[in-house]
Every structure is written in C-alpha cells, then in structure tokens.
Amino acid sequence: MNLQDYFSLVFSDYTLRTITFGTAILGAVTGMLGSFAVLRKQSLLGDAISHAALPGIALAFLITGAKDTNTLLLGALVSGLVGTFWIRGIVTKTHLKSDTALGLILSLFFGFGMLLLTFIQKQPNANQAGLDKYLFGQAATLVESDVWLMAIVTGICLIVMLLFWKEFKLLLFDPDYTKTLGFNTKFIDILITTFIVLAIVLGLQTVGVVLMSAMLLAPAAAARQWTNSLGTMVFLAAIFGAFSGVFGTAISASQDNLSTGPVIVIVASVFVIFSFVFSPGRGLLFRQIRFIKNRRDLEFQKTLAFMYHIAETHEDISHPHTIKILNNFQGFTRKTLQKLADKNYVTLDGAMWSLTEEGFETAANLYNQNFKKHE
C-alpha cells in the first residue's frame, strides 16, 4: 500500500479509519496539554508520568488477570497519578529540585514496572503475551471504543480548558501573583496535571511508555515558534499533534513493517525541526536573514555617511572624488556602491563618484533618523 492508497482507504476501511481517528485525537489532546507543560518548564513531567504508569498496567493485569485495555489503562492512570503527586510532594516537602524528583520517580516506577513485566512473562499463563506492547505502543490494537474514550476525554479537557482559560494563563505566567489574587493555585495546578496524566495514559496504547513524552512536547515546542499568543499556541499545538498522528499512521500503514508510535513521534519531530528553522519570528533561518540584512543596511549607511563627510568639506557637494578614497574605509564594497547608485544617492563616472543632492540630504538625516528610531 502506498500513501495514495492509504488516503483513499482511510474513508472506506474501518480499521484504518479507527486508527487514524485515534491517533489524530490523541495528537490533538497531547499537543494542547503539552503547551501547558512546556510553558511551565515541566518538560520532564510527561516522561515521568508515562514511565510511572507502567507498574500500574502490570499490577492491573496481575490483580484482574484480564488483558482488556480499559482495565489496564485504569491501572496506568492510578499509578501515573500516584507517581505525579509523589513528585509534587517531594518538591514541596523537601528541597530536592524538581528535575531530581522527576528523575527519581521515573526510574523507580519504570524499574518496578519492568520487574513486574518480567515476572508476568515467566508465568505459565497463555494470557500474558502482549503486555509489552505498552512499552512502544501498538496503534493497530485501537478499536472504536478506545477512540470514543479518547474523544470524550478530549472533549471534557477542552471544556475545562475554555472554562478556566483565564486562571490557567495566569498560573502559567505568574504563580505567586495568582495566589495573591485569591485563586487556589493548588486546585488549578492539580486540574492541569490531572489532564496531562489522563492524556498520557490514553496514549500509552498507541505510542507507548517510552515515547509518550515526545507527543506532549514536540507539537507544543513547534507551535511556540510560530506565535506570541497563548491561544494560538495551544491551537497550533493541537493541529500539529493531530497532523503528526494522521501522517504517522499513513506512513506506517503504507510501509508494512513500521510501528505506528515511533513514526508518529518522528513526524512530530519533523514539525519541530521545520519550525525551529523556518518560523518567521524566532526561526534560525529568518534570524540569519535579518542579521545579514541589518549588516547590509549598516554597510550602506556607513558608506553613505563616509561619503557625506568627504563631500561636506567641498563647496560643491557633487564634486567628484575617486573611488579609491573609499578603500580606506572598511565597510565599503562594490555592491554597496552600486546600490547607492541605484538609489540615486551617488552618480558614478568611471573611477569617480559624486554625491547627489538627494544623497547628501539623506546622509545628513541619517544620524537623526537613527536617533529617532531608538527613542
């Protein structure tokens, strides 16, 4: 199947449609919530939560013996929440830095989870195979009810976000100030964190424990490059996330052996790289272009100013001088000279140049203008 086949099949093939919807919704909700994590500088949080969810999956299996997704994800949710609030507790009660706490919980829970998984694998139980799919995810196992669950959680998340938008923004920007205004910052914080945990748990089946945090961070980091408004950023992150889901699914479906989760994450990373290079405001490329342009402008102005100082000493401002004089001056290039001529600021005559009336005026105002610009 190639990509074209995929896009024609996606509307007719039930399984493919389910998976595509699932990954799109997942991408959207993680992108949205990821914006909050990124702006709170909690990039590691997603990683810690997803790793903390693993023992929950194993324990849920051990206790119930069932392998049905909802039971296992419920286990993941509980241990994810326990891990997360344990981290919060460590940060507020001790003076460990938050990244230390995150790393600690991440390794502790993940190690415990892996231990349980190995234990389960050794058991003589025909039912045990396939739990390790939660490590890297397996989008192919998504069924319609999973997608519905994702859609409902995303819907609730959207409503809560719109409702508490003002409070979220305030807390993200200035938590101390939020407190002085009388908002219960703990409540807002728990609300945001709980939704992040929910989104991550929902993604475990598709993307898996190991790569889940990339789903949280990549779309948000990409979105940040394109806008200076929080609303737009959250919206863009959702779009980028959804597209990563769809494209990732498409690519992995058209290449038989690729597992979906990692492909989705790679697509999301492409969004990040593209944004970091090409976004107009903050992108590397445009910054470089702006830099070069500024330098050119400066060369241009410096040359003009230099000419002005020479011309000033003569009665007739348009008195011709040799181009050689300009060689003493470092900012000068042939290209700049040509540009000055193009603008009618100088006239060139063989090896001589002379300032025009217009050029003289402009040069005289150069410093004033610069000065005004900086005011």
Next chain:
Amino acid sequence: MKSMDNIKNTNSKDETTASISANEAGAVVMAVKVDDLTVAYNYKPVLWDIDLEIPEGVLMAIVGPNGAGKSTLIKAILGILKPIAGSVSIYGKPYHKQRSHVAYVPQKGSVDWDFPTVALDVVMMGTYGSLGWIKRPGVKEKKAALEALEKVGMLPFKNRQISQLSGGQQQRIFLARALVQDASIYFMDEPFQGVDATTEIAIINILKELRKAGKTVVVVHHDLQTVPEYFDWVTFLNVKKIATGPVKDIFNDDNLTKTYGINYKVSVQK
C-alpha cells in the same frame, strides 16, 4: 513630605505613628500589622520574629542587603509563603479576607518574560482577582487596563510581545498591572530595578500620587541615596527587623550600620 509636618513628638513611636493617620477618635489606623513573624525555606529562618506595623497612608521603603529577606517578608505578608510562626493582618483582618485591598508588584525576574502574550494582556491580569473564577474580562476591564497603561506611559506598547520590551518597560507593565487592581495597599518588590532616571521619576511620581490618594505603599528599595527624597517611612531589615519609623527620625548612620554590617556613612543630608 507633607505628612511629616504634623508630627509633634518624635520620641515615642506610638505617638509618631498616631499622627500619621488618626481617625476622628484619635486611634491609629494600621494598614498592616505583622506579629512575631518567622519564615524559613529550609531549616534556618530567613526572617526572625518580625514585628512590624505599617500605618495607613505612608510611602514606606524596606531596605536591607541582598538576602536580608525583603522579598520573603512581602511574600509572607501576601500569603504566598507560609510562615512557621506569627501572623499578619491587613486592616485588622487576615490577608485572605482582605485580598481586594492589596496589590502586588513582584520582582521583575520572578517570571519568564518569554511567555506568549502581549503587554495589555499582562495588565489585564490585574482585574482577574475582582472578576473571580471563570468570568472573563470584558470591556470594562480592558478600559481599566488601557488607563493603567496610559498612566505608566506604556500605551503605545500595548500590543507588544512582552519579551520585546526593555527591562524598564517590563517593570512599568508590572506597575500598571498593580494599578489596575485599584487597591488600598501596594507592595512593590524593587520597582526601580534596572530603570533609567526618567522612568524612575515617572514611577516615583505615580507612587506619590497613590499616597496622596490615601493609599499605603510599601516598596523594597536598594538605592539608599534616594530614600529621604522618595519615602516618608522606612524599615530596616536584615533577617531581624532593625528599625522602623519615619525617615526623618530613624534614617541614620547607626541604623544603616546595624543593617548593612559595615560602618556606613550616609552621604545624604537631611
């Protein structure tokens, strides 16, 4: 320094404060009262047993060396930090009942200015407290925010991304955000940090205007030279409270030396 003129007796602290802002009954109106406040981040307290009374209507400087606990004191008064001992009251009631009367200008470095938002939006945040949960700011709030921007001379920058403002401009945005709160008591943590002389004058004029309107303004201040010129009341702080009172009476070499450790000679004459 008008409020200074009617001080008759400067020997007794109580009588001094009484003349600042006495109501008809002759009782002192205390805007802020701090009792036995002790605050610690780790084990060692950074504020020790602070007693402090701030009379209504003063423009007070809090001075002390880096790490003296000035920011911590303000944060503890505002309930951002939980003290390990002591209490704070605002007009006789605990802070959480008096929030609407108090505005706060945090130290500029306390937030990430690369946050995706514009100047006007930050100033609008000053209205969030009175709006309460869920309710969105509307036309009225926007108007108030624009007025505050105008007051601090930042109206032309209202749609500017906040990371593209200079340090002094960011400071003015924070000031505008506090002005929007329309409070009775203002706590400001180093509002003059990194601003040029023009901005400093603009800000101090706003503070004096607030005082004239009967507000109480408490400012963490680092430039000792300007204390007598800008403020009428001063608190010396270095983990413990060294002294508090009218600038005229207590702003002297003795207290400065006690606070800053070194033998301090005030070059400013009264």
